[in-house]
Every structure is written in structure tokens, then in C-alpha cells.
Amino acid sequence: MDKFWMRMGRLIPEYIAGVNHFLNFAIQDAERRKLRRIFCPCVVCVNKRRKTVEDVIAKLEGPVVSQYCALRLLQRSSIWNWLHLMNLYMNLKESWYGVASFWLHMYCT
Secondary structure, three states, rough: OOOOOHHHOOOOOHHHHHHHHHHHHHHHHHEEEEEOOOOOOOOOOOOOOOHHHHHHHHHOOHHHHHHHHHHHHHHHHHHHHHHHHHHHHHHHOOHHHHHHHHHHHHHOO
């Protein structure tokens, strides 16, 4: 399995395609071995916790990843940057997509 996509920005289509390919591989392997759960590849579980496929997909698409990225960003930032980012965050809070893409772009790319 080619892993070049792992070093790309997380909003690039090749990265998203790589994640989807990895999930399809993990799902097929779990079905072959008659397992109901796969290892969750998110930044919180780091392939150490097994979850259902639905939970893994929801976690990768949902707010958990972006909240974790936001927490890591705040840990690395100075107070001035933090205040600036919170101001931007408050301006984007009307749109969940805007908030998620903001945090993912700021930290995960």
C-alpha cells in the first residue's frame, strides 16, 4: 500500500482519497477475519482502540478530530495568537463547515 498521501495536507483530495483507501482496506480485512471492529486511525486513538466502522467514519468526519486539532493548536500558540484565533472562530461559528475547515486548515495541514 502506497503511503505517500500521509505526508500531504489533510484537506488535499489525495489525502482524503488515501484515507478512504485505507478504510476500505481495513474494512475488507476485518470482514475477511470476521471482526466487527477495526482499529481507529484518528489522532486520538492512534490505531490502539477498536471501534465499529460507523464510529470510525463518524469520528474522522465529525467534530472530535477538529476539536483535538484545535486543542493542539492552542497548546502551541501564544496568548496573542490564541485570542486572534478565538476571534476568527467566533466569526465562523454560524457555519459548522466553516469552523471545521478553519481548525483543520490551521493545524492539520
